[in-house]
Amino acid sequence: MVRKALVVLAVVALLVTGFYGIGPSATASPRIAVTINGHPLVTDVAPAIVNGRTLVPFRAIFEALGARVDWDEATHTVRGTRGQTTVRLTLGQRMAFVNGAPMPIDVAPQILNGRTMVPGRFVAETLEGKVEWIQATNTVAITTPTEPAVGGEIVFGLGGDPTTLNPILSTDAGSSTVIDMIHNGLVRTNERLEFMGDLAEDWIVSPDNLTLTFFMRRGVQWHDGRPFTAHDVKFTYDTIMHPDYTGVLRRDFRAVREITVPNAHTLVIRLSQVDASFITKLTVGIIPRHIFSGTPVAQLREHARSRSPIGTGPYFFRQWIPGQFVVLERNPNYFWAGNEPYIERIRYRIIHDTQAMLVALEAGQIDWMGSIPVDDIERVRTTHAARLQFRELRQHGYWYIGMKQDHPIFRDVRVRQAMKYSLDRPGMVQTLFRGYGTVINADQPPTSWAHNPNVYNYPHNRQKAIDLLVQAGWNRVGADGIRRNAQGQRLAFTLISASGDQTRVEMLAIIRNQWRAVGIDMTIELFEVSVYFGKLDAGEFEIYQWGWNLGLDPDNFIFFHSTSGFNAEGILMGFNDVGYNNPQVDRLIEQARATFDQETRRQLYWQISEILNRELPYIFLYNRNAVAAHHRRIQGIVWSHIGTLFPEKWFIGR
């Protein structure tokens, strides 16, 4: 009896440990697969490799590529025609004819297993397809250009319910993803993140840079059919500036003195001070006045239309089933001429767990995942290459360690520099993110036009760190391996951060380890995130770790200007919680804000970056990249280096 139970136990143990063997198998099958736009090409005779070229049955490949094909028995010639292109291939001949012009081919068409086989790459490329060889899975992936056509559906994986679909109240990325499909701002950006008109067709700036006049696009309709006017824009901005407004965008409109609407198609914004970053704030979605005007501003969030929005964008809101789906449908009356939305329906499937979302992607339950977990990228990239396309996106922001500038330990710049020298940041990026990230040395990340590539990179140098610490007076090492100064004080402090993120725990473990190696003792305390924010806002910390995602404008007033720190009453006015105070930086920030010329501003931000890089109010760590994956049949996607744009241009290919 007992023995039986033990046997069962052993079997279970075997089963459980057996999972070890189920990882991604590296054994390559000799079978060649061909996929066309992500769909496997089904052939009765398997594709074969001859002299390094893949041969495929001619009828299958031509038809799959949408070509008409006939076989001339007399001359043993295959003729495929699609649109303006005709290809002629003859059995045993290493010369093909494209529209009558001879083209040499490496391998002649031949009969294998009773089928006439033709070189796949040659045929596909002649018919304007893109061919990719995926070594890991022995797959030839062919993508054909398709004319955009209306129809189809895509399913996005969304990590949680949006909190709201009102553009002026949303703060989370999940909500914004959906909102961007439904709403338009006054302006938008192109692929190079330059600003262009959206609901505004054009705008002019007065010579003193204080008056902006926007001219609205004509004939734009809300999803309920009512006309869009400049009054809607004024209503949106007025709501944001209202004292009862419960969103977070108020700060963006601080410089606004007055907004007027001289006529239904013109909007005039007068600023009280020059603010070069102001235009970037006008990407916020415009909400309809005729829907919300009767509602007290404080109750905007409660309004039913904040959850079933009316916008002007390429997609209508159709349905939101909490915890399950958000469904959008194509807006056939979209105003951008020549850019009608093509995809009939966009469905967001809400999947909370990242690993579960990856499973859904692999199982084909969703077509799009915004960020593949870093440890699975390589595996998914090789095993699903035929079906999925991948895109690496850079984080427009950075992770850092902030130190109270008047702290007895950190007020010495040599200590801050030593702390930075002792960290192997490239090693951290490699270990934590498998290389999907970049080491950062100043506040403007490489994705910004204000990025200064020439700042010092603080290479990992333990000896240099020790030298700096000794110079700063931490010249004795105790029995515990921790440095002490002349007063016998230990070089020890407590770092705070937020709980709930495994990567952060690992990152902090590495940092503690590397600091300990130079004689610095760091204790880590993690708090639940809202508790943590409270501590930062109250200045209750010695040193902390956090990250920023930045806006499109490089303006850094809120982070490093001295008036963004704690005021006389101890209230934090911006996010300068470390209390950085450098009159020269203050001046440069103010100048850069008051200048519209991008080249001049760039010079100013470069100077700021150099100072920050030297003085280190933050230890700049790195930023991490995301790898997005989507099904190959989704085409026409427009990417900037930080995300997708122009959803109205996307379409479903074959």
Next chain:
Amino acid sequence: MKPNVTPGGTPHVALMPKEETYGRMVWRRFRRHKLAVVSLFVLLLLYGMAIFAPIVAPYHYDHMDFTKSLHPPSFTSWFGTDRIGGDIFSRVVWGSRISLAVGLVAAGIALVIGTIIGALAGYFGGIIDDILMRFTEVVASFPTMFLLLTVIAVLPRSTMNIMIVIGATAWPGLARMVRGQFLSLREMDYVEAARAVGATDTSIVFTHILLNTMAPIIVNASLRIGGAILVESGLSFLGLGVISPPSWGTILNGGRPLLRSAPWISTIPGLFIFVTVLAFNYVGDGLRDALDPRATR
């Protein structure tokens, strides 16, 4: 002969044999449950490992080595390494200290609170019973996670606080059971007799009733230890577990993103949790049989 805990039976407290003989009898009965004995042995081994962790583990739980990131199990590192090159075997050995302690202490706390409240309610009845039982219902009705989160948010996140919180939310079931036992036992003839000869409430509770309730309480407690270890691992899943030194739950959860690319990181602590809780269940089962007078085997 041993005290009979079933209602309607005839306990003979005065005739109860010496402690040693009773203990020997229980052990004799317990030994017959082979899996329980094996489990007890496994538990002793695990506790030994926890006590001698600094000797057993080749490395400190905080040890890390960049250059050995994500090595699979091998002869040099038996259970492989994690992302930052920490030795999983060492971490699991150190983690046993936390997980086993969380189990014991949390179950101990639940045992003390549950027994006291159940005993008071069951013995005195009436308004005291009403108040205590409604209080029990309040605690039971509170979403455990809500309570856990709030307490963890207010108090610093320490191993002790997590143990206290788990213990302080796990007692209502026990209190109900003890109350039930007391309700039936206090009407027994021998208790009435003791009362008639002038025994105080305290002495009745301790010498007469509680002793007779011991068996189900012990069984219940042994099961709670395993339960508490599982609750802690659930907390780790929600990011609220014990971080340093790591518990098994923390290591398991830390390997979650790597479950497919480096399965050893979470599979091994998972197996440890599983085997430990299983062992506690079997020991509890064995104890139930051993302490139950009707078991006829």
Next chain:
Amino acid sequence: MAGYIARRFVQLLVLLIGISIVSFSIMHIAPGSPIDLMTDRTTTAEDKARIEALYGFDKSIPEQYFRWAGQIIRGEFGNSFVTGEPVLDMIMARLPATLLLNFLTLIIIYVLSIPIGIISAVRQYSWFDHLVTFYAFLGQSMPEFWLALLLLFYVGLRFPFIQTTGMATWGVSIAEHGLWYFLVDRVRYLILPLAVISFTNLASITRYMRASMLEVISQDYVRTARAKGLPQIKVILKHALRNALLPIVTLIGFELPILFSGSVIIETIFSWPGVGLLSWNAVMQRDYQVIMAFNLLGASLMVLGAFVADMLYLVVDPRIKYN
């Protein structure tokens, strides 16, 4: 009897008020406010203070409590601070999913554990008993999320029939696709979460049933029946079963609230759109209105469940008297 019910009812009211005061206080003493997570540190401390004042979070806790209580007395649960949705709508949108999952789990558990428990008891210490004990303990000993993730990877990904996350396919309705298609669709989503919850919870009821049955078959009247030469199966089914089932039936009273409380872990991993995740998020976001509504509903159910269990005892066991 009527007096007892009346007394219990008054107690229930006092209890609910007590619970609401306690949970309200804990919630508000806990650091952080809905604003913190709503803004994810994109708002300055100054702006945060302004928004908090708009929502009245700067008032004293008793003042906030009375405002909330007044609102409840008027029958309004209010709107979520985070999403702006009416709280009752939020809960009602999620409750069916949790009810469905937990109801099916209960059925599976009872349907499996009663016969298994009986056989285990009747054939005590047989190989079947040992096997069942082992499997019962097996489920009980695994961290739920570990089992869930393993199933997700090694079962969910292997069988296309199984849908790994969510509750239903969008657009599938009885009207459009017919009942059969609809049911099959539901089953595809139910398999994984149902398997995990049933497996990890099967043990306690099985063990309970086994113990109860063991107790009954050692009773005199069963022995007598057996001594009379009645066939074993008849003794078990006719005499023992009914009595052994009684404690299990009263257990259902206590299971009632469990029906309504979702599991955060299961709902996270399988994205099951139930109340567990909703309430967990509400706690994380300090969405006071939602949490308070939950606590109130949960506590009412719990107290009601206990009350029902007591009543069942009263009906089932005439020896218990209340005065």
